[in-house]
Amino acid sequence: MADRVLVTLDGEVRDADAPLLHADDFGVLRGDGVFETLLVRKGRACAVELHLARLAASAEAADLLEPDRDAWRRAIGVALKEWGDEREGVLRLVYTRGREGADVPTAFLLMTPVAERVEKARRDGVSVVTLERGFSADLAQRAPWQLLGAKTLSYATNMAALRHAESVGADDVVFTSSEGYVLEGPRSTVLVARGRSLVTPPPEQGILPGTTQQALFDLAGERDLVARYEPLRPADLVVADGVWLISSVALAVRVHTLDGHALTPRFPVGELEKLVDEAVDAAR
Ligand code: PLP
Incomplete structure (x- = not known):
């Protein structure tokens, strides 16, 4: 079984060990492009339509050509077939501005195994440090x-912040704004429980x-939970009934320690994790 599957948007399966990009691709030269990361399990990709919608929104924000969703759906089908249905996988959809002067986006899909780090985080939870992101919470609206x-x-x-966390003995990061609001993790959404309410910072x-948060909020109402957006401070995390980092690949990862303080989980153990699991399946 291949440990990596590479498919270009035209549906062609490529040799994952052969070079694919040109040296003048703006995705490489400037990080100029957008991407999505999906979880694959039991031969299916989770929450495909939510990811394609966000890919389109990111592309629009970056002034890239509108992605052809049907072409992406077809290429995802090809990648899934190559990967098989026996193991979980991480599927990245990559869409760059393309080569200098060409005005044609570069688009490919890469499937890889789920990292051991992710399995461990799912199982054991994570310790987290809060780190400044360096902008105010209202910058997105102004700029x-x-x-x-x-x-x-x-x-x-984001990757540098994770390395910094590791250097101080933590597993992950919660970014804060310059006013001290909780923003997100470098690769996850922050979610807290307060009683039967689930709260996440406003986008x-x-x-x-x-x-993942969207899929969870769509399902929460059916499970006697109230889901809402609300600005949060690190102190809100300390007193919450549960804190998680949620994301497509890791799903719900419990935060057991924040800035060196052990958190006290009062939300029923396993309930949120199970709900997120169901939510990403329901979002297919
Ligand atoms: N925030 C950031 C910065 C991320 O990179 C991610 C996921 O990669 C998320 C939030 C969570 O998004 P999703 O649930 O779609 O994986």
């Missing part, structure tokens, strides 16, 4: 060119609208 709500390929800062605060 659309910052592309704050778009999933662009420029993730170097207008310059964070990526999470597909």
Whole structure:
């Protein structure tokens, strides 16, 4: 079984070990492009339509050509077939501005195994540090060119924050705005429970609208839970009944420690994790 599957948007399966990009692709030169990351399990991709909608929104924000959703759906089908239905996978949809002077986007899909780090986080939860993101919560509204709500390929800062967390002995990060609001993780949405309410920061605060959070909020109402957006401070996380980092691949990861303080989970153990699991299946 191949441990990586590479498919271009035309549906052609490529050799994942052979070069694919040109040296003048703006995706490489400037991180100029957008992407999505989906979970694949039991031979199916989770929440495809939510991801394609966000890909289109990111592309619009970045002034890229509107993605051809049917072509992406077909190419996803090809990648799934190549991957099989026995193991989980991570499917990245990559859409760059293309080569210098060409005006043709570069578009491909790459499937890889789920990292061990993710399995461990799902099982054991994570310790988290709060780190400054360096902008105010209202910047996204004032400065659309910052592309704050778009999933662009420029993730170097997010990765650097994760390395910093690791250097101080933590597993993950919660970014805060310059006024001290909780924003998001470098690759996840922050979610807290207060009684039977689920709360996440408003996307207008310059964070990526999470597909997992969207799927969860769509289902929560049917399960005697109230889901809402509300600005949060780190102190709100400390007193919450539960804190999670939620995302497409890791799903719901419990935060057990925040800035060195052990958190006390009062929300029924496993309930949220199960709900997120169901929600991403329902969002197919
Ligand atoms: N915020 C950021 C910065 C992310 O990178 C991600 C996921 O990669 C998320 C939030 C969560 O989004 P989703 O649930 O769609 O994976």
